[in-house]
Amino acid sequence: MPQTPLLLIEDTPSLQMVYRSVLTNAGHAVRTAGTAAEGLAAFLETGSSVILLDLMLPDRDGLDLMREMLALRPEVNVIVITANGSINKAVEAMRAGAHEFLVKPFDETRFLGAVDNALAGRSGPRRAPPPAPRPVVTPAALLPETGAFVGSSAAMSRIHAKIRSVARSMATVFITGESGTGKELCALAVHDNSARAGGPFIALNCGAIPQDLLESEVFGHVKGSFTGAISDKPGAAAAADGGTLFLDEICEMAPALQTKLLRFLQTSTVQPVGATRPRKVNVRIVCATNQDPLDAVRRGQFREDLYYRLYVVPIHMPPLRxxxxxxxxxxxxxxxxxxxxxxxxxxxxxxxxxxxxxxxxxxxxxxxxxxxxxxxxxxxxxxxxxxxxxxxxxxxxxxxTPPPATLAPLTQEPALDTLVGRPLAEIERIVIEATLARFDGSVPKAARVLEIAPSTLYRKLDGWKG
CATH class of the missing domain: 1.10.8.60 (Helicase, Ruva Protein; domain 3)
Known part of the structure; x- marks a missing residue:
């Protein structure tokens, strides 16, 4: 009996080609469509039991199309795919009957796992049994952003080993590293190699959301709780129930919200803005920052008790250099x-x-x-x-070449008598700036001479600019 094809509705030709290639290589028959109209026609013609649906279509809203399909055949499992990672969209799609929700970019294993779950009729958020040890799911990817985990250096081998070890636990993971090093991909790898891999992975950038809206984004709100709250809204913590909540740029979180986050970690309950009763959720927390979190504690920017609560298993993503x-x-x-x-x-x-x-x-x-x-x-x-x-x-x-520090680099190397009597921190800065001047501002060359890591030198320069 011929295999009923999966139906892929995606309007971007390059992505349609990539997704179809991954699915066919995994042994699936696939029928593709580039518009809602084509997708509906193919749905009626093929009898597909699993639909992969992009929400952003040129001729119709994807959620409306999904509702029509489910009205015609309620037994169909729809996997919603979109680049719009807002919590509102995720919750709206799940409430409308989506089987699972994937936010671009996602890796190949996560993609195929969602399809296998849908074919087997399993619910995405349902918890899976603990997986057997396996290699960290990172190099194979659908989108190039996951290139952050391509590489066989000793530094990345250590990261892979640490992810394998911590993923099987419930410990909170605290990821640090410079911008662009792949902190969110690290968090996703922890999720994908854990017992929660079948549950949602919800990412929230604490630095990209206005502070007055952050509490609502994390914990949700009820209708009428403030001006503009025209309907109930579950927050990221509730949306991540049964899965992983990734809090990026955690050190940017407002102090008042840090207090509520600490209480959430202690009680595992969320209380939306304006709600009278809390709700119990089962969420694993992974957080990240491109700052030195302990330094943020010293400056009073980050609560010390929250730091010690979150900083259980640290993973530092090494810079590319x-x-x-x-x-x-x-x-x-x-x-x-x-x-x-x-x-x-x-x-x-x-x-x-x-x-x-x-x-x-x-x-x-x-x-x-x-x-x-x-x-x-x-x-x-x-x-x-x-x-x-x-x-x-x-x-x-x-x-x-990085911009110079606030003080201009010395044009000649300092004599010993000019250093005597100065604070050690000031001497360190003078020597570093003189070394940078000798090598025309090259941080890697200066770092080799000073026998320190280039990343250490970059952090010192950034600190002096502040």
């Missing part, structure tokens, strides 16, 4: 992926570009590298990647 030849592996993987998406053929990195990539400090980390490779693919037809194909700021190595 400390990952050895991962920069080349990531660049080559991204080049192959982007070239396939754009329908072009490239023959890898030239030796000149490979050498340049190895010596650049990459202050924007993996995110910056991916943007550079995307630029190369979009602006060139193919062939080997040569220095003239790179953006000007990359081709000119000086484009990566």
């Amino acid at each position: 400390e990952r050895d030849d991962d920069v080349i592996e990531i660049a080559e993987a991204a080049l192959a992926r982007f070239a396939a998406e754009e329908g072009r053929r490239f023959d890898g990195l030239s030796p000149e570009v490979t050498a340049l990539f190895r010596r650049l400090p990459w202050p924007g980390n993996v995110r910056q590298l991916l943007n550079v490779i995307r630029h190369v693919v979009v602006m060139n037809e193919g062939g080997p990647v040569t220095p003239d194909m790179l953006p000007d700021i990359v081709a000119d190595e000086g484009g990566f």
